[in-house]
Amino acid sequence: MKRIKILLYALLAPLFLITACQDDNYELGRMLDKSEIKFRIEQPLNLDAGGNTVILINETPGTLSMWDYGTGRSERRVDTVRFAFEGEYIIKFSAATAGGIVEMDPVTIQVTQNNLAYVDDPLWTALSGGVGNEKTWILDIDAKYFDGPLYFYGTDNGWEGACMNEGGDCWNWNPDYAGNTWLMPAGDYGTMTFNLKGGPFVTVNHKMLPNRGTENGTYFLDTDTRTLIMTDATPLHDAGRDGCVSSWGNIRLLSLTENAMQFAVLRMNSCEGAALLVYNYVSKEYSDNWVPEEPVDAGPDEGYNPTFAPGQLLNMLTGGASSGRVWNLDASGNPVDWIAGGKGWTESAASSSDWGWNTSWETAVADSWIRFDRFGGTQNYTRRQKGATTTGTFTIKEDTNEITLSNGNTLLQNPDSWMNPTASTIKVVKAFPNDFQSKGIWFGTSYDAGKDEWLAFHYIIP
Structure with a gap:
């Protein structure tokens, strides 16, 4: 019924526009008599010997068509219907006129043969x-x-x-x-x-x-x-x-x-x-x-809980004796991840867009870096961020891959973010001793024991 009302309104819209300026005149157009409604239903046997093809034709100008042919409905003025199965079909036609809907007498047609090509x-x-x-x-x-x-x-x-x-x-x-x-x-x-x-x-x-x-x-x-x-x-x-x-x-x-x-x-x-x-x-x-597939445990992420030879982590961080190495937060790649049970899930900055990584982080770490070095025979740590330099030293606990920064130092900061890493002791959660130059290193800054989950930041060599 709702569909019929919409169709009728569309038909009557021009009439409403014409009479809109006439005071107190709300009379609709005239409803046509059934004798004034002209329509045809054809079964061209040259197309289908069994009469399977039926052509519906509304020949009444200024009306909208409403066909019901048993296996479907149509609102077209001329439409072609193909019945795949033999049998008796009742076709109903109504015309939406300016004064209302005129329902015509149903027409019964016979389809005498199957034409299964229409459903093949x-x-x-x-x-x-x-x-x-x-x-x-x-x-x-x-x-x-x-x-x-x-x-x-x-x-x-x-x-x-x-x-x-x-x-x-x-x-x-x-x-x-x-x-x-x-x-x-x-x-x-x-x-x-x-x-x-x-x-x-x-x-x-x-x-x-x-x-x-x-x-x-x-x-x-x-x-x-x-x-x-x-x-x-x-x-x-x-x-x-x-x-x-x-x-x-x-x-x-x-x-x-x-x-x-x-x-x-x-x-x-x-x-x-x-x-x-x-x-x-x-x-x-x-x-x-359906039988559920057995879950495949692919194991932890590559590089998770890495094993280093004595002094290998120190050399990776600093570049060697009397050397220093600068690291950038991977802002344009995959800067942050939540690594639970050895498995992270982020693929890029977009993975945690807005609620995690956002534009405030991009601004905070732009043109900023950290450096581990061994200049002067001391293990030094430097954080350069927004024109300010913070310095100190660092130590490594090799049995746990933990790095402790002196003087309360931290990784790059973003005080506007709930993820801001304030820990001075960080853990190497993922690393690639033989491929760190292209894959970087993941520093864990906080750990949720209930989830066995690390919040970790990805640093790379620029």
Whole structure:
């Protein structure tokens, strides 16, 4: 009904504009009589001997078309429908006029032969199991194939995530459900069964949407445009977004294989902005036979808890006897990490952007450095930051790879950040004795015993 009102308003809009300046005159246009509505339904037998191809034609000027042909609906003035299966089909036509909707008498047509070429496509088979079969799908709430049940894409993304318009609204966010359970409640969302048993029929059992319950409808898969139209049934989805999609039956396919598929529907602008809600499904057969992979423990990160020969760490830091070596915080690479159980997770500064690494850090460490040296036979430490120089000495505890800086000295500072390293004793958490010149060194500045986690900063040789 909402869709009908929108169509009627679009038709009546010019009339409203014409009469807007007339005082106290709110009369709408005249509703046409059924005798004034002209439409045709043709079955050109030269295209299909069984009458499978049906052409719908609205010949009434100034009206909007509203077709219901049993396996789908259309609003086109002229449309072509192809029925793959023989049988009797009832076609309903209504015309939206300036005065209201005129509903015409239904027309019954006969399709006398099957033409299964219209559903003979790998995508039809993947969706329904093929002619004479059915296939049941469930929402991938347990992340057996995808990372979770729901992804988000831009309005111009299409098949396999490709951007359909150059420079268009193309982006994606694919949250893992394990870390984002707020997306939707866990539970059994029901089943969605597509079949080709005498026609393209679909049954959806919405276990998490009692107001929808079980829906029985039809569907049409356009293999050229990678779109799916569901009529009188809606795909499995969550209650929280049920009111955020005006047309659940207009679906864009992002992927469809034997085991998994992705349906994209357009979220309304009023619900956090227009975007594609991409629901991820797996076949029930795949789900029932799914066996979780054994977790593979790759061990700790390369260089974690390094072993040095006597004096090797000192030489790496300073460059050797009577030498000095300058180190920079890796601001343009991967400057900070949280290394838990020997494994870090950041890949670049962007990994912790804003909440961790941010522009205040970039400003704080620009043109700044630290230096370890052995000038004058003493182990010296210098921190040069924002024109100020802090000096002292350092010692190394080789059995724990700990470095203690004298006079309360520290690594490069950023007092505006919660990560600011204030410790004077730092630990070499990761290092590469044979490749430090290209891979640098990770200094741990604070340790969370409960998580076995180091906050570590990455220093490199400039």
